Amino acid sequence: MRTNSSTTVSEEIIFLNLVLGIASFIQTGAGILGNVFLLWHYLFIFLFVHRPRPIDSIFFHLALANSIMLISKGVPQTMVGLGLKISLDHIGCKLIIFVHRVARSLSLSLACLLSGFQIITISSSTFSLVSDLKANASKLIKPLCFFCWILHIQINIFVFVNMKNFVGSSNSTRIWHMGFCSNFIPASFKVSLFVILYCLPDFLYVGFMVLVSGSLVLVLQRHHQQVQHIHRSSLSSKRSSEMRATYTILVFVSIYVSFTLANSILSVYLFEFEKSFGWLIPTSALLAACFPAISPFVFISCDSQILHFFYSLWGKKRSQDSLFPRSSTAHHSTSILTRRYL
Template sequence: MSSIKNVLYFQSGLGVLANMFLLTFYIFIILCHRPKPMDLISCQLSFVHIMMFLTAGDIWLSDLFESLNIEKDFVCKATFYTSRVMRGLSMCITCLLSVFQAVTISPSTSLLAKFKHKLKKYIICAFFYFWSFNLSFSSSLFFSVGAYNNMSDTNQMKVTKYCSHFPMNNFIKELNVIVSTLRDVFLVEVMLTTSVYMVIILYRHQRQCKHLHSIRHLRASPEKRATQTILLLVVFFVVMYWVDFIISSTSVLLWRYDPVVLTVQKFVVNAYPTITPLVQISSDNRIINVLKNLWLKS
């Protein structure tokens, strides 16, 4: 079990460092250069992923709060609430990333083309809506989660070192499950729909370029590289989401979280925020050029 936890610490450390690098890079771009709408989304996503790692179960902040002798019930509610908010934001912003790229590469004759000139305005409005919705929706966790104790084990389900789920009113519990499921299904469907749309556009573009004997230009297209990167991230996110959903649903139905299953779930949840910055770093020419210059100077 200790070796598995070491893997989680390594995964978290790698994820935090990669996302911190991206966050610093995008803040510099936003403050010192003319940022692209994609930079605003990526900056927000990097921040959300850092917070996900810091509030993930027994790792980082939980241990810090314990050393400061802060009340465990507060630690539990604060970290669990923040973690759930960040996971919801990660899904929403990934969906926004997919929709944004679909609008960006859409041909001028499509219905989406009229939104291209107002993308930055729509992105800021979307951020405000996503934060407001997730902060308010997850507030029910303050009543359903609390510090773990050794009494009445049958009435609580331990989910982290300090936290347990407690039984809720059936109506409230079912309402939360329905709303969260509808939110997740809607966002996943939007991601899949925009992904299919982007694949179709890329396929048509490739056929046109082959017809015009300019396939070399297509391979060098920044739009194509960005689209392929987002498609990869969306597919990976959807796969990780459904694995997490199956684990969570099974555990809730059985009202039992096996420690090994819980550890596997943490690894699955952290997989996307770990892979995302690495994919973005390897596909952004601006970042690659910065790293090359740093390497040459050293």
């Protein structure tokens, strides 16, 4: 009876891991394709468009960080889930952790930079500091993007430098299971330090994102109310640009906040309890990959510039007026405002 019971449990675990592996394969593959498409699109803009939008630099670096994040951890996690063997030594495991942490931190910080740039751009505040930032925002985007790369690479250097290989007794080390590899870390590396180093930045990013995005929604809604009487004749035929931008912000922030917090909480649990359910590790990897995998499709579906590029690639390019008709002069002015976000 015990043998049959253990066999059944083992089969259920294998089946569950296979399902998670297939889900990871679909998620990683779709996410990489979406981000590569964005990279291709923005490279085309940088090379052939005379005056690209300043915000395109943030989208490009965000797509690049998301691609690295999915490739560094999503691909090996998918291979393990599908039953393929991966042989990584301690150096290889630490290198993957380092690259993934840099890409993840960069992705989160660039998302905050994107929201911060938007609230400064559309803000009507008369404060001198806000006015100065608004005047120089477009010039600061590229330096800030490269600064984020340098900053997060330096911050995460400790993954290589400070976590040494311990070959001593089990009392001096503990094993940190990553799913596709295991890393030896000092036993003195407690969960409180893990929360401070790994989770506290996530909570700060989430708090900033919620605050700034909430302000963006309020600004767009206020502008929508101010010009609502001009749109009355066309409200039934076309959703206003402000509402479209508001929905985009809400979807983007919901994905960002929910999956970032869920992954951080589950990561703390997995770090604290070494013996846990085997399916939690691939589940944590799925949660971590949700934002970089879904966000490119949010941008693609809401940016008319990207949609035009997509249709032109497939030989279905139409005139701009037939694809995205503008009902009035007021609609044109509001679309200029919201295009800074979309």
